[in-house]
Amino acid sequence: MRTERRAPLGPRRPRALVATSAAIALLALLGGTGPAGLEPANAQDSSIAPTPPTITDEPIEAMVPLPAGPGEDGEVHLDTSLYLPKSIPAPMVLLAHGFGGSKDDLNRQARTLRDLGYVVLTYSARGFGRSDGKISLDSVDHEVADASGLIDYVVDQGYFVADSGGGPEVAVVGGSYGGALALMLGATDPRVDAVVAAITWNDLESALVPNSVVPAGDDRSSPAPLLDSQPGVFKEAWASQLFGQATFRSDSACGEFTAELCALYSRLVAGDPLSPDDEALLADSSPSSVLDRMSAPTLLLQGTRDSLFGLDQADANARQIAAAGAPVDVVWFSGGHDSGAAASSGQASIEPTIEEFLAKHLPLTHSSTGPPLSPEPDPQFSYTVPGGATASGQSLAATSYPGIDDAADAVTSTEIEIRSRPRTIVNPPGGLPAAITTLPALGALLGTLGSTAAISLPQDGQTTWGFSRSLRESTTMVGSPTFTMSVARPVGDDAVEGVTEQPNDAVLYAALYSVNGDSRTLVGGTVAPVRVRNVPADGSPVDVEVALPAAAWQFSAGSRIELWVATTDALYQSSPDAAGWRVNVRGTLSLPTVPQSALTESRGVASPLALGGIAAVLLVAIGLGIAAMIRGRRRGVAAAAAGTLPTVAETSASAAPLVLTGLVKNFRNGQRAVDELSFRVETGQVLGLLGPNGAGKTTTLRMAVGLLRPDAGYAEIFGERIVPGAAVLTRVGTFIEGPGFLPHLSGRRNLELFWAASGRAPQGSRIDEALAIADLGAAIERSVRGYSQGMRQRLAIAQAMLGMPELLILDEPTNGLDPPQIHALRGVLRRYADSGRTVIVSSHLLGEVEQTCSHVVVMARGRLIASGTVAELAGEVSEVTIEVTDAEQGGTALEPLGLPAIEVLSPTSLRLLPGETSVETIVSALVAAGVGVRGIRSGRHLEETFLELVGTGEQR
Amino acid sequence: MTETTSGTASEQQQPIDPETWSPGPLRPASTAARTPLPFRVELARQFTQWRIRGLLLVLALLPIAIRIAFLIGTQPDDGSTTTDQTLTLADTAQDSGVLFATFTLSVTGGFLLTLVVALLFGDMIASEASRSTLKYLLTIPVSRGRLLATKIGVSLVVFATGLVLLAGVALIVGLLSYGNAGLQVPEGPQLSFGASIARIAGAIGFLFLHLLWAAALGTLLTVVTDTPLGAAGGVVLATILSNILDAIPNLGNFRYLLPTHFSGSWRQLFASPTNWDLVANSVLSSLLYALIFGVWAAWHFGRKDISS
Secondary structure, X not given: OOXXXXXXOOOOOOEOXXXXXXXXXXXXXXXXXXXXXXXXXXXXXXXXXXXXXXXXXXXXXXXXXXXOOXXXXXXXXXXXXXXXXXXXXXXXXXXXXXXXXXXXXXXXXXXXXXXXXXXXXEEOOOOXXXXXXXXXXXXXXXXXXXXXXXXXXXXXXXXXXXXXXXXXXXXXXXXXXXXXXXXXXXXXXXXXXEEEEEOXXXXXXXXXXXXOEOOOOOOOOXXXXXXXXXXXXXXXXXXXXXXXHXXXXXXXXXXXXXXXXXXXXXXXXXXXXXXXXXXXXXXXXXXXXXXXXXXXXXXXXXXXXXXXXXXXXXXXXXXXXXXXXXXXXEEEEOOOOOOOOOOOHHHHOHXXXXXXXXXXXXXXXXXXXXXXXXXXXXXXXXXXXXXXXXXXXXXXXXXXXXXXXXXXXXXXXXXXXXXXXXXXXXXXXXXXXXXOOOOOOOHHHHOOOOXXXXXXXXXXXXXXXXXXXXXOOOEEEEEOOEEXXXXXXXXXXXXXXXXXXXXXXXXXXXXXXXXXXOEEEEOOXXXXXXXXXXOOOOOOOEEEEEEOOOEEEEEOOOOEEEEEEEOOOOOOOOOXXXXXXXXXXXXXXXXXXXXXXXXXXXXXXXXXXXXHHHHHHHHHHHHHHHHHHHHHXXXXXXXXXXXXXXXXXXXXXXXXXXXXXXXXXXXXXXXXXXXXXXXEEOOOOEEEEEOOOOOOHHHHHHHHOOOOOOXXXXXXXXXXXXXXXXXXXXXXXXXXXXXXXXXXXXXXHHHHXXXXXXXXXXXXXXXXXXXXXXXXXXXXXXXXXXXXXXXXXXHHHHHHHOOOOOEEEEEOOOOOOOHHHHHHHHHHHHHHHHOOOEEEEEEOOHHHHHHHOOEEEEEEOOEEEEEEEXXXXXXXXXXXXXXXXXXXXXXXXXXXXXXOEEEEEXXXXXXXXXXXXXXXXXXXXXXXXXXXXEEEEEOOOHHHHHHHHHHHHHHO | OOHHHOOOOOOXXXXXXOOOOOOOOOOOOOOOOOOOOOHHHHHHHHHOOHHHHHHHHHHHHHHHHHHHHHHHOOOOOOOOOOOOHHHHHHHHXXXXXXXXXXXXXXXXXOOXXXXXXXXXHHHHHHHHHHOOOHHHHHOOOOOHHHHHHHHHHHHHHHHHHHHHHHHHHHHHHHHHHHOOOOOEOOOOOEOOHHHHHHHHHHHXXXXXXXXXXXXXXXXXXXXXXXXXXXXXXXXXXXXXXXXXXXXXXXHHHHHHHOOOOOHHHHHHHHOOOOEHHHHHHHHHHHHHHHHHHHHHHHHHHHHOOOOO
């Protein structure tokens, strides 16, 4: 799209080409990919949560048609989103995005402002997002006119609050590309009441083709005066990156750019100087051309890590706005186009600054949700000094921006002597390899110590340097330091070999380093390009004053300042011609300083809420701990009071070793494992708990020692009711369902640690006796890992017997033992009980119980089937079973004897109670009746009873 | 202790014959106050285990391995393009002993220490259960509260020992290799040696407090499950899950509830000025989770059926 350009308002300069591409580059930074200052705060950086987006009230999306431009046909369509607050009408905020971005980047910020109560309009500028049209780089007739048209669009819908003049209350907020737009709209549209412009430019030409040579007599009363000497040096790395950002989506080499801008960029890249037409084109895209008409209060936010738009651009904006009579606030924050993806807290911190500014100049009528107005006048210039070698970073403020209101508060300077000697430095043919001091947008990522660190020092032979003495006292510099260097053409003996056609202009790059020990930091984060015109051919030197990149910086005491001058820098277009220059940087360095009015150190203080929370949590934890301890102690006291820590003599008289009362346990699947089980074990018994597998024996024993919680009923040991960890369990030794040891330790060590874990004195353990019974021989000193099952079993029994407890509970103790060991164990258990102690043994083997136990409890399916002495359950001793040839006939034959009971067990066996009758009489009667007698057995075998009982249990 | 030991067969130096042995008459039980599962006994039980020794050994050897890696590797001459401060520390790790120690803490602070905590605390009860030793400890008896408290105490001591070991060895290796220059805060001042040591001590303390949430979760899982690996894996899984959720910006404020949300705050100890707000938030978040999980674990363990 071609537009007819009118005479720009600002001064025209030659060589506009460079400026265009630079502008393009700048704009890209503001976009979503660039580290624009308006990026959302990283949540890590702040404990204050951003207001969550309200999902219910979505913005009104619309494509708004606007005229293409003066003298052009057709219209462009801009993609807009209108965010309406709860209460309408309300003041309006127009949000402009960065270069390469779109309205989508502003969604979160728009919602935040909407929630504060503003009507917010975001839109994609021409050539970006879904908007059509060509990019004219914030030209007054196109992008700026578009923005005015968008204010009309909102006003037409009646959402606005009228200001005193009857027009709408409008603020424009933008960063980088959007920042320049905000400035230019504020200056050209009288309806705008407040302007916020972040990391943006004043003059595209000086941003893209800078030259840091200070013209004679330049006014340096402000901290970072903008220099516009031309020709400069093309900032090619930035320009190409930004140009690329606007061309990626099109098959045209120029992408969405207008043909004029594209041609300008092409000429710059080719190394051509800017023509007057080019300068006019760039001026048309520069706030400098319109800012003398600014009347709206303006907030300028400029980053200290910005090799694209330095602090000098904001300085020029501030000067122009102040000259036009509008109030202006300036903030130098830690951030900018070089601050990288890791949003610094500084960048996050500018949003509150913006909101505060809006609240002051665009008050909400229902300001309940707005930030409170500060009663005191805010400082109009604040800046962040990064931490130095000995000091922490701090934020400082002054009541006004120096040098724009009156001469009284102009910057002063501190002079530092720089020592050096003349050296000849060479620009290699093609200008490569070039020193790398910063890279577009990545500056912060490259250095080990952030963007200000030297990434690669210039090559030997391409650089000269000078340095100061160690500083006696710490000095804070605010602004752009200057020094004078002399440049001469090496002639005669000094002439550089290989230089055939020495160019007229010397292109050099000056850098200021702060050196502390081994650490060397590039102050200002970038270099100052210097083009010295027409260096005399006769070798006589030219003195030029050079302004270094502006920064806020603290040189600590003991550090040194170094000045470097090199022939190459990767940020700038390299010069193809080989050249050599004789450079001397000896002289004085002027460090600008400004008067301070206020100082706030940016120390992070923990919020009282968090500290209170920590204290509360600790208190609760301590409280719970004390409560648990008291509960534990009470239980102990209660147990002692109830006589549960009595001597043996008392207990053996008073309380049974184990009493189970109505124990019930259900498994998780609902199956009843133990059902209303009650029995009592008396002192001196060896009780066998007998039952088939799954009868609930182990579950019962686990409940008896407090490992399982009964669903109903309770167990008592020596009169004390069992709860988990009940103290009375000290008098019980247990071996339940398999041994458990630390496998890497020896059997003896296991038992020693086990006893030690009980908290009792080692001499009470009687470990030697227990080990003798286990009879493990030398294996006792080997690790348990290598034990057989039987060995582990015996060790586990020995563990249960440690201290010779009054009650010994053994679950299936003979598993895995061989017959001699089983035999020995029987004897041990019997003698154990004989000593006045009690033993409970569970088994599913009848023979086992019959031979070991004095008493037996039979269980099946969780129920008690029978209990008593082994003899009782085995049947009455007088009962006689007779094997005969014919049981029916035998029964008949015995009827006359009048026996108390006769039972036919099978066709060949009879059971009877002899009563008074002798067995001989019975046998004679049988024989007399012709019934053959094969055998007589008196008493009943336990197995029989058991099977009978279990059978009954199963039928139930 | 009363005369329980006198008159036994062993003291009479006679061989004990299981065929005739008898335990002898009952003696009055001691009424002396008893502290079940004394801390030092549990400590001894744990330190006999190779998994505990191995864990400590790895932490102690890690700084040496890093030092050797620096010896073998050459400095990359182009900085890779990440903004992670760890990388920044890697670049300066060889500038001084304290920076080396800081770097060592920074590379382990993320995941390795979480893993260590997961293993230590996930192991506590579950390993006893899987070895079947838990039921015997509980019937000695050790009350469940006492058992859990002792176990947690021992694990905390082991963890703290590991942390101090890691930082201490790193500091010694660093001081021997790179000298005793102070800590250079990135883009900030160079601290004195004493202040640097204080910062490292602070970082150790912070890491300890910050990982309490994982410790408490491990405690909860170890009483719930009987498999040590399951408990440890659960903690690791929870950490990963929390990190993933934390990476989803749509969650907005809910991410503040994630236990790992503030896990990067330890770096504040090496920044100037330190943002104590982040540190306090992190500690608060960790303590809250530790309290919740810890109480839950104690409640669950107190009423749990021990069936293994």
